[in-house]
Amino acid sequence: MDILVCVKRVPDTAENEIEIKSDGTGIDEDDLVYSVNEWDNYAVEEAIQIRDRVGGTVTVVTVGDDESEEVLRREMAMGADKGILLSDDAFDGSDGRGIATILKAEIEKGQYDLVLTGALADDGAGQVGGMLAAMLDWPYASVVNSIDVRDDKKIKVGREIEGGNQEVNEIALPCVLSIQTGINEPRYVGIRGIRKVASVDIPVHGASDLGIAADAVGATGARVKRVDYFTPEMGEGAEMLDGSIEEKIDKLIEMLKAKGGLK
Amino acid sequence: MAQLFAYITHTQGKLEDSAAELLVAASKFGGDPVIGIVTGSGGDLDTACQEAAKRYSNVWKFDHAELGYPNAEKVRKLLTDVLPSDAIVLMAHDTFGMDLGPGLSIKLDSAFAADVVGIEAVSDGVATLVRQEYAGMAHAHVTCDLSKGAVLTLRPGVFQPEEDASTSGQVEDKSGDVGDLTTNRNFIEVVEAEIGDVDITKSDVLVSVGRGIEDEENIELAEELAEAMGAVVSCSRPIVDAKWLEKSRQVGTSGQTVKPKVYMAMGISGSFQHLGGIKGSPFIVAVNKNPKAPIFQVADVGIVEDILEFMPELTEKIQEG
Ligand SMILES: Cc1cc2nc3c(=O)[nH]c(=O)nc-3n(C[C@H](O)[C@H](O)[C@H](O)COP(=O)(O)OP(=O)(O)OC[C@H]3O[C@@H](n4cnc5c(N)ncnc54)[C@H](O)[C@@H]3O)c2cc1C
Ligand SMILES: Nc1ncnc2c1ncn2[C@@H]1O[C@H](COP(=O)(O)O)[C@@H](O)[C@H]1O
Secondary structure, rough: EEEEEOEEEEEOOOOOOOEEOOOOOOOOOOOEEEEEOOHHHHHHHHHHHHHHHHHHHEEEEOOOOHHHHHHHHHHHOOOOEEEEEEOOOOOOHHHHHHHHHHHHHHHHHOOOOOEEEEOOOOOOOOOOHHHHHHHOOOOEEEEEEEEOOOOOOOOEEEEEEEOOOOOEEEEOEEEEEEEEEOOOOOOOOHHHHHHHHOOOOEEEOOOHOOOOHHOHHHHHOOOEEEEEEEEEOOOOOOOEOOOOOOHHHHHHHHHHHHHHHOO | OOOOOOOOOOOOOOOOOHHHHHHHHEEEEEEOOOOEEEEHHHHHHHHHHHOOOOOEEEEEEOOOOHHHOOHHHHEEEEEEEOOOOOOOOEEEEOOOHHHHHHHHHOOOOOEEEEOOOOOEEOOOOEEEEEEEEOOEEEEEEEEEEOOOOOEEOOOOOOHHHHHHHOOOOOEEEEHHHHOOOOEEEEEEEEEEEOOOOOHHHHHHEEEEEOOOHHOOOHHHHHHHHHHHHEEEEEHHHHHHHHHOOOOHHHHHHEEEEEEEEEEEEEEEOOOHHHHHOOOOOEEEEEEEEEOOOOOHHHHEEEEEEEEHHHHHHHHHHHOOO
């Protein structure tokens, strides 16, 4: 089975405080730690496990800039066979539809049986996979938490729905699936693993290689555009306790007693 | 202004809360009354349509055996056939909306905005919306071009209805318009979540740990605190993903819904999927080392500390009595 996994380089929100620039045009990028989108890591692990069971290849692809190459190498160190970087100034400012348009063009240059995305990325949309499937006219399932390959034509797919219940579907290949965290345990990649793939060639494809009209993607093609970031007027929020850790604990214990949290 | 539609979901005839919320969101657009769309089959569908007509003045009913279980691929096919291409379609940002929405926007060749938390203005065919990025740490205004139609998924719980249902709307049976619903994805079954060793929904006090716990061995710190408090340990999703605690201890939309008196959020950022599992307005205590963590917006009491230091000290103080 030939599998393509779409991955994105994102600021690691578990590691960073996200600060908005004072003029609202962006987030402060100094000192941000970037990594591969959490969900995409599970998708790559799943693809590798499927390949190791039934044979085939795993390709990782990203739409990004030169720095995005590092996430491709990281996923190749995990075990992906090949990486492709889709990069062009014309891609800047793409909305979800734009990203899906670019990925679709790359997919049509190859032969894939299965395309995986993450269920969600840093923009919190969870849109690219579903758009891509509709553009390709392939079946789609989102928030997938199990994949059982039946044969080279059909797979059995579990989706995690509300309450942690699982909706099981049978899906014909080729298809697009968006992967939920927890589907597997992504393997650890050490520095040595990354060093091993440091010199592997990663092809870069731009708009003309992919036959994409520049105005179909990027800021010109986008129908959804970010105007600014802002700090919303919030309600009161929490009563913040201050002082030393002992003082905070004493105050908290008082409050917990009053609220029935402590006897 | 193009016609607005709301895709209403129901479970065996019972409407989801989002049915009322979509109506609130639709009212921000002005224009003609929104049309509620309900799909399904048989008696459940009739019940759902009657309920929907208590809020929506116009309800379109689509009855077909293939729609008995809401398979997003089939619903997408149906909606692509029956909706005008400049329609503005609203649905909930839940696992069904995530399944249906993005692809529907492509099929209708319309704009798509996901997980909308605010609709600030609609004018000249452009909607100004509020979304969150970076796990809720940044708010953004986005413009959405409505000129070729749009599909919007709305965050559950945000657009709260004020009034009780009091309309007596019309249900229009549109089942005759249902075309071919053959799809390459077919529903087999729903497997219910496993029941675990403890029932976190029964506890009045929960000590809930998130990714801030950093390591499996630190879970002990939460267990000790819970024991001192007479509480039960629950958690956010990453803790279950890492297999440090059982799935039955996960609070959130894809886990348990809890209604404790006191909820101690320890190293939890406060994603809407997590908060979606906390009901009944408990007293929420948040301890987080990031003073900007979104959890502080919803907590009653906030403490900026390292939980790995804070929890053992709190445990000790409580034990001292
Ligand atoms: C379809 C879907 C369903 C989902 N369902 C659920 C669900 O049911 N439940 C759920 O929880 N999530 C769910 N999620 C995931 C959700 O989006 C978040 O990713 C998740 O809730 C984050 O968990 P967290 O707050 O523990 O981790 P993070 O967001 O990584 O936050 C960790 C927090 O800990 C703080 N921290 C770090 N170290 C320390 C320390 N030493 N001391 C104090 N604070 C520290 C950090 O500042 C940060 O605020 C779902 C996602 C999707 C897409
Ligand atoms: N720039 C990108 N390059 C490659 N894949 C992407 C990109 N943006 C999003 N994706 C894929 O789409 C998934 C969902 O992202 P989103 O729709 O942006 O929330 C991600 O987990 C990736 O698999």
